[in-house]
Amino acid sequence: MSTAHGSAPQGARARARIEVTAAIKDQARRQLAAEGAAKLSLRAVARELGMVSSALYRYFPSRDDLLTALIIDAYNSLGESAEAARDTFADAGPGHRWVAVCEALRGWALAHPHEYALIHGSPVPGYSAPETTIPAAARVGEVFFGILRDAHRGLGLAKPSLPAELRPEAERMAADFAPDLPPETVAAFVAAWAQLYGLVGFEVFGQFQRVVEDRERFFRHAVCRLAHGVGLVYPQTGPAAAGG
Amino acid sequence: MSTAHGSAPQGARARARIEVTAAIKDQARRQLAAEGAAKLSLRAVARELGMVSSALYRYFPSRDDLLTALIIDAYNSLGESAEAARDTFADAGPGHRWVAVCEALRGWALAHPHEYALIHGSPVPGYSAPETTIPAAARVGEVFFGILRDAHRGLGLAKPSLPAELRPEAERMAADFAPDLPPETVAAFVAAWAQLYGLVGFEVFGQFQRVVEDRERFFRHAVCRLAHGVGLVYPQTGPAAAGG
DNA sequence: GTCTATAGGCGGATAGAC
DNA sequence: GTCTATCCGCCTATAGAC
Numbered sequence: 001m002s003t004a005h006g007s008a009p010q011g012a013r014a015r016a017r018i019e020v021t022a023a024i025k026d027q028a029r030r031q032l033a034a035e036g037a038a039k040l041s042l043r044a045v046a047r048e049l050g051m052v053s054s055a056l057y058r059y060f061p062s063r064d065d066l067l068t069a070l071i072i073d074a075y076n077s078l079g080e081s082a083e084a085a086r087d088t089f090a091d092a093g094p095g096h097r098w099v100a101v102c103e104a105l106r107g108w109a110l111a112h113p114h115e116y117a118l119i120h121g122s123p124v125p126g127y128s129a130p131e132t133t134i135p136a137a138a139r140v141g142e143v144f145f146g147i148l149r150d151a152h153r154g155l156g157l158a159k160p161s162l163p164a165e166l167r168p169e170a171e172r173m174a175a176d177f178a179p180d181l182p183p184e185t186v187a188a189f190v191a192a193w194a195q196l197y198g199l200v201g202f203e204v205f206g207q208f209q210r211v212v213e214d215r216e217r218f219f220r221h222a223v224c225r226l227a228h229g230v231g232l233v234y235p236q237t238g239p240a241a242a243g244g
Numbered sequence: 245m246s247t248a249h250g251s252a253p254q255g256a257r258a259r260a261r262i263e264v265t266a267a268i269k270d271q272a273r274r275q276l277a278a279e280g281a282a283k284l285s286l287r288a289v290a291r292e293l294g295m296v297s298s299a300l301y302r303y304f305p306s307r308d309d310l311l312t313a314l315i316i317d318a319y320n321s322l323g324e325s326a327e328a329a330r331d332t333f334a335d336a337g338p339g340h341r342w343v344a345v346c347e348a349l350r351g352w353a354l355a356h357p358h359e360y361a362l363i364h365g366s367p368v369p370g371y372s373a374p375e376t377t378i379p380a381a382a383r384v385g386e387v388f389f390g391i392l393r394d395a396h397r398g399l400g401l402a403k404p405s406l407p408a409e410l411r412p413e414a415e416r417m418a419a420d421f422a423p424d425l426p427p428e429t430v431a432a433f434v435a436a437w438a439q440l441y442g443l444v445g446f447e448v449f450g451q452f453q454r455v456v457e458d459r460e461r462f463f464r465h466a467v468c469r470l471a472h473g474v475g476l477v478y479p480q481t482g483p484a485a486a487g488g
Numbered sequence: 489g490t491c492t493a494t495a496g497g498c499g500g501a502t503a504g505a506c
Numbered sequence: 507g508t509c510t511a512t513c514c515g516c517c518t519a520t521a522g523a524c
Contacts, residue, residue: 198442
């Protein structure tokens, strides 16, 4: 919007703005952990930062805009860890990579439970995410579709069964999200995706307390079976076993 | 605690107390829908009821106690609908009943999204459910175990595969929850349970918006596959098809 | 059991000086 | 960009009269 000659003072000003913005978001994330998204308050953030509440409005026009920024950051952070896992196992088979990405998602969720709740927990009452969150939200899905595409191009993808009554729906989903994949695969993947988040959510939100103890192994086995369900040929053991 | 001779005035008083308690909980549930559990407020409930906030403390000693009552009610309501579905299909095979119960859970969750969020959504910050919620929470699980037991006693239960590294965990879970079922079954059921709630949660919390359209059929197919995963022999179509 | 009154907080958001 | 001051609302919880 302003000039592009990038003189030093303007650069410094812009840098300061970025730093303060980051500090606000960091503090907000801490508050997210303590009080939850529903109670995120600009005033409390300002107080902890030694600022006055009205100053924050120069950075975020409203509480909801701050929330939106946190959501986008969370999706991007989750997406990055999925992409990193994919790239780390770039030479492994698609089944291997599937498990690695699932484990990365679980690891991220366990490390950032409150941000996980923000994007995959119950909705924040009175808040509706704007469309600007969509690209960040799509990153994880793209990682999975990439793995399925690789498998499809190679020879590692079996077609899941699909009842006739579900075929129209599967074809619509495939047309919308991955026209280069078989409809059976896309439908099975969407179901597996939701189920994956059931496994992660139960663990992160404490429903496995006093139920599952060896959660890491339990999870690996479950996502291996999910991989099988979408048609991926998968290794007997997960990627962690390859390292030890 | 008091006398047991049940004279009319005492009965009337007790009835009134029950009625007011119910009215408070009803209003609180409405507020749950509008504002979410994190913002549930005794004052707002009192205002809507035409009472004064301090009067509510005669019924619930604190905000958290009211929340606990709502959680127990929700678990019981969910459990009842699961039991009702099981009983409606008492004569059908276990696979049929599995699907019917899953569909009942989904139906309940869609009809009571905010109460569903209360029991299976992200935790309410600063609130920790007391142990008094456990019996109500266990009802749904018992319905599923009952179905699996029937199948096991009959001939309709295949043993899911179980990697050696997971066997100790599976045996511990079986000993804790269903000693009369094979460990393979118990482990597979726990995973299926979490996955089922992933499917329900994604739909209830809106993650399937613009992704899945024919959600009922999609769900039925997914839970049929879950049934298969735990070793149940299941019918090609769900119970709804039997009626139409 | 219900009321008034009160204590001691909290919040979002804006206006206008500097 | 940050400040003070302000508006107007909200909350949990208790004391003490009736």
